[in-house]
Amino acid sequence: MRGTTTGREIDLIIENIGGNSGNSPPAGGKGGDDNGKCRRKGQPSPGRYYTGIAVGIVSILMFFMALASAFIVRKGSGDWVPVHIPLVMWFNTAILLASSATLEMARKRLANSNFSGFDNLWLLTTILGVVLRIGQVVA
Amino acid sequence: MVTYDDGDNAHPSARAGFLTRTLFSTHHKTIGLQYFWLALASVLVGMVLSTLLRIHTSWPDTAIPFLAAIENTPERYAAMRLLHGSLMVFFVLTAAPQLGFGNFFLPLQIGAEEMAFPTLNLLSFWMTVTSLGGMTASFFLPLATGINVWLASAALFSLAALLSALNFTTTTIEMRAKGMTLARMPITVWAWFINAILSMLIFSVLLAGSCAILSNRLLGSNFFSAASFLAQQPQNLVRQGSLPILWDRLFWYFAQAEVYVAMLPCFGIVTHLLATFSRKPVWKERLVILALCGVGLVGFCVWGYHMFATGMNPYAPLVFAVLASSLGVPAAFLLASWFGTLWNGRVQLSTSMLFTLGFISLFIAGGLSGIFLARQDLATAAVSEGFVTGHFHLVMGVAATFAILAALFFWFPKLFGRRLREPLGKIHFWMTFAGVYAIFMPMHWLGLLSQSRMLPEAQRIAFASSGATIRIFVTVATIWTVAAQAVFVFNFASSLLRHRTVEENDPWRATTLEWTIASPAPEENFGGVQPVIYRGAYEKSGESADDLVPQHLAPELLAQRAL
DSSP states (O other): OTTSHHHHHHHHHHHHHHOOOBOOOOOSSSOOOOOOBOOOTTSOOTHHHHHHHHHHHHHHHHHHHHHHHHHHHHHTSTTOOOOOOOHHHHHHHHHHHHHHHHHHHHHHHHHTTOHHHHHHHHHHHHHHHHHHHHHHHHO | OOBOOOSTTOOOOTTSOHHHHTTTOOOHHHHHHHHHHHHHHHHHHHHHHHHHHHHHHHOTTOOOHHHHTSOOSHHHHHHHHHHHHHIIIIIIIIIIIIIIHHHHHHHHHHTOSSOSOHHHHHHHHHHHHHHHHHHHHHHHSOHHHHHHHHHHHHHHHHHHHHHHHHHHHHHHHHOOOBTOOGGGSOHHHHHHHHHHHHHHHHHHHHHHHHHHHHHHHHHOOOSOOHHHHHHHSOGGGSOTTOOOOHHHHHHHHHHHHHHHHHHHHHHHHHHHHHHHHHTSOOTTHHHHHHHHHHHHHHHHHOTTTTOTTSOOOTTHHHHHHHHHHHTHHHHHHHHHHHHHHHTTOOOOOOHHHHHHHHHHHHHHHHHHHHHHHHSHHHHHHHOOHHHHHHHHIIIIIIHHHHHHHHHHHHHHHHHHSSOOOHHHHHHHHHHHHHHHHHHHHHHHHHHHHGGGGGSOHHHHHHHHHHHHHHHHHHHHHHHHHHHHHHHHHHHHHHHHHOOOOOOOSOTTOOOSGGGGSOSSOOSSTTTTOOOBOOSOTTOBSSTTOOSBOOTTOOHHHHHHHHO
16 A cells, blocks of 8 residues: 555655644744644645544534434424334444444554554454445345 | 645646636636636626516516516515525625635635645535526426425535535644744634634534425425424414424524624624724734634524524523624624724725725614514514515625625735726715615615504504505615616726736735735745745734734844835
């Protein structure tokens, strides 16, 4: 994977996790006390992807909160017919949580340059994803 | 965390094909201008629609060519109102100040070469264009199909707005030039930033609501069952004829805050222009930033403000009334700062400044009637369609349009390399200013008159008679105001067609970074050179200095200049 564009992005992310050197902004007028950080020139800013994802999560959270509130209000009405949840859905939920955990572990291994550990956990996450998909079809 | 932009997202080179450079360009200035053209087309169509609506209201038997060609039914009239509102709210008031000016000037003002996610920006723009096409098409389709298409277009616009908001937020956090600390950001950037956060919170809800109602209509789901919900409510909580509908709640969760999405960038623009044209720092600048945050925060929480008549819990109106009234606090801060900035300033009454002052006037006039609407008891007694229409058109629609025009006159040299003609601009301002007051102030009276049905018969007839006269007056004023826009269109078109370009980079002696580069703004924002910022956007060089100092000017250069 290393050597490709994706690999370069990952290298940058690793660098970002490790932290980069701070550099104070020029003083002069007011408001110069915000300690910023400066990257080496000529490299893309990996920080924007982190920020973008964090910001995107806020939108996604609001989207599901709106749907969840609609669900709760609707459930309170008299003509609500509950749906029986198949047992396999609980199994799928467990698989989903497990795949999140393995993906996070894989990311940490990658950050520590443990590429074999990353490969194993990445493969495991992929398998869990396939199992989840099958479980969804069964449900 | 701040990582200074170094231009790695630079725009496509000049060798790229025509389509890549224009319609499919990912460059922020190209996309900003495209949003601007989109808004301009929408506002012109929207104004024509409003004139047709007014003519139909005053003289229903008049044969209007466009209206005669379509089905003449109440549903068609309602659809035309919907199209007018959709164009104005989504594609003018949301698009122009935030997506148009914001896309063009946010990277320039923070010293970046590009937005954080240029491709996402392009995707967002084309989703907006598709949404505009869908909403316009929905007007011509049969009613049931038209509603589905409108809802799908609203969902698409919400998604586009979310992607834009993500881009604005990330760009402001991550792409600032060296020295551009949060405290040194121009107020315009703060306004775009806070507005992006608010947009992210509310457009998600409109997206969810639109998806749910589309699912109801197309997939047979049952999210919004008004009848069953109503049946479950205690009878003493349900007013006669009201329906506590879940869709209403989700919609107003978006729609009430949307007012502030339209207004927040305008607050930023107005504050910025007042300082520039008064040659004074923004009075209590940090208080203004806090007030902008306050507007965003409270605006997010007042979604029940227009639902007093929809069978809410009896305690809920009190909460929303207090929240809605508390919006007056940040609004008062903003007004105090604007007047404080003007106080003893060397005010230059350019057209841009006139529109800025016009914004303040309209904001105060429209805001005062908001006090009546914020109180449940007064709202119940006085609220009618005319009163609300007059209120929100003054405070939101027209005021925001004045801010957009102020920004256009101000930034026109940077957008197109030319200046709009000042005398024509001033004629346009005074004609429009008189016209909008003549339209929307009487609408408040019309709203109060419509409540006169509770009066004895003789008085009711007298009021109804005066109401008809006022209606005709409003329609004539509408025709006058729309006709006045011909002056603007002529000024705009003739200025663009003029060959003479502006020679100076900074004709207004503004201090922010976009004025350090050539006019019109070159393809490469800063020519590959990273700008460095030494001070805030509205600072003087010392206590004895009598003018604002550009943000990029190094202290050594400033000292030399003083000598």
